[in-house]
């Protein structure tokens with residue numbers, strides 16, 4: 001057979017077969033990779049400890065069940081029962097030891113689940129121990145019909161194994177947190193940063209700033225807008241790009257490992273994008289945060305900087321600051337408020353969450369957005385000489401994307417005592433503008449721009465104070481609204497941006513497309529949420 005015939009034959013193969021063949025090869029590769037990376041030395045000790053614990057639990061279960069028969073039921077010939085139980089133990093201890101190890105290994109006890117913390121760890125232990133006992137009882141039934149392990153022993157064995165396997169892990173975690181003896185490069189010092197959502201509008205401005213300041217950066221992003229925004233840093237020796245979803249606990253555990261800090265920018269961003277698919281927005285922006293915090297803490301991350309938004313203030317006639325009551329008016333703002341609450345509650349002596357409430361961003365970035373009011377109005381003014389201002393009397397704080405990125409760098413460099421558990425509004429009071437003023441500023445820079453005024457149901461209206469970030473961290477905006485307007489104008493006029501109305505620049509359209517994909521439809525978090533009852537479900541107000 002000629003090589004070309006072979007190629008044709010394979011290309012004519014049933015696509016399902018090809019797919020399953022591909023999946024098998026993929027799985028083979030993954031298993032080999034896992035075997036290479038498996039931490040044998042460390043894992044063998046843990047495995048030995050688990051075998052001892054499972055045997056202690058099972059022997060105690062037999063012992064307790066024996067006592068129950070002898071003391072409570074007062075059976076006539078206890079020696080016979082003791083002989084039967086001894087027979088069980090002698091015949092089965094190898095089987096239950098092997099089964100337990102196999103199931104614990106497959107559940108990731110010695111690999112991925114080591115980074116889990118809190119209820120995620122508890123859930124994994126619960127599932128693995130229950131599965132172990134069910135499979136043990138079934139294999140006993142199928143292999144040794146007629147000589148079944150007493151049900152009482154199975155139940156007591158399950159409870160004791162759960163208590164011992166779960167209890168030792170819980171005690172170890174408590175002990176380590178109490179005495180803070182977890183392995184860290186240098187407590188308090190940030191060297192390696194994980195940027196979640198680092199390929200977006202803000203992320204692609206932040207990553208080069210971090211690299212320029214000597215940080216090692218790992219980006220985890222689902223690349224809704226592709227990898228191109230970070231292409232110049234793809235081969236940078238201190239930059240690593242990982243494709244992953246913030247709802248995927250395994251991907252997060254892998255990505256978080258070895259990092260000192262997490263910067264969380266990932267999300268379905270903007271009111272209209274979140275309205276497009278509320279469930280997706282709630283999962284990605286809100287529910288994932290709890291898991292991210294648990295995993296980060298479990299892996300010894302000590303700083304977690306979160307991109308929140310001034311839109312949590314909703315509508316207020318008076319200027320607002322970090323102490324003002326928040327009043328989210330949209331699903332987007334509500335998910336931000338929910339994440340803020342989770343993060344504020346997570347503060348601990350060895351875990352420092354920082355919340356940055358950003359103004360509305362503008363300016364050029366390597367992943368452009370033209371669904372942001374300044375960027376969109378300038379592009380429209382430049383191309384059509386006509387802009388529409390909706391609800392012109394409403395206030396918004398504006399912030400250049402480069403300044404926003406710098407605020408994250410400042411928070412990473414600041415001492416923990418200055419930022420731990422703190423909320424900072426990020427922006428400048430001189431850049432609070434009514435939307436009418438914004439239109440006039442743009443018209444002043446782009447001559448012959450006609451302004452049309454109209455209204456919409458959007459009630460957001462907030463004027464924000466920014467004194468705290470300046471007095472505590474010395475942060476001041478360096479870029480003005482005028483400089484941002486000028487750079488966008490330049491990009492549109494020189495055709496660096498060919499068509500600002502295309503889908504790639506619009507988060508709502510991108511979310512619609514993403515929601516149709518497999519990743520958009522299913523989520524590892526949804527499975528966890530079904531198994532754990534207390535998943536946060538934000539109740540959108542005013543949306």
Ligand SMILES: NC(=O)c1ccc[n+]([C@@H]2O[C@H](COP(=O)([O-])OP(=O)(O)OC[C@H]3O[C@@H](n4cnc5c(N)ncnc54)[C@H](O)[C@@H]3O)[C@@H](O)[C@H]2O)c1
Pocket residue numbers: 196197198199200201202203220221222223224225244245246247264265266267268269270284307308309310357358359360361362367369372507
């Ligand atoms: N742009 C603004 O005006 C503004 C204002 C206030 C706050 N923020 C916040 O700043 C952050 C960044 O905003 P942006 O303007 O860069 O938005 P963006 O949409 O450009 O970037 C979001 C990034 O998150 C990624 N992402 C989305 N879902 C993901 C998932 N499930 N797993 C992993 N990655 C995922 C996307 O691929 C994208 O790269 C967001 O948290 C946003 O809420 C932005």
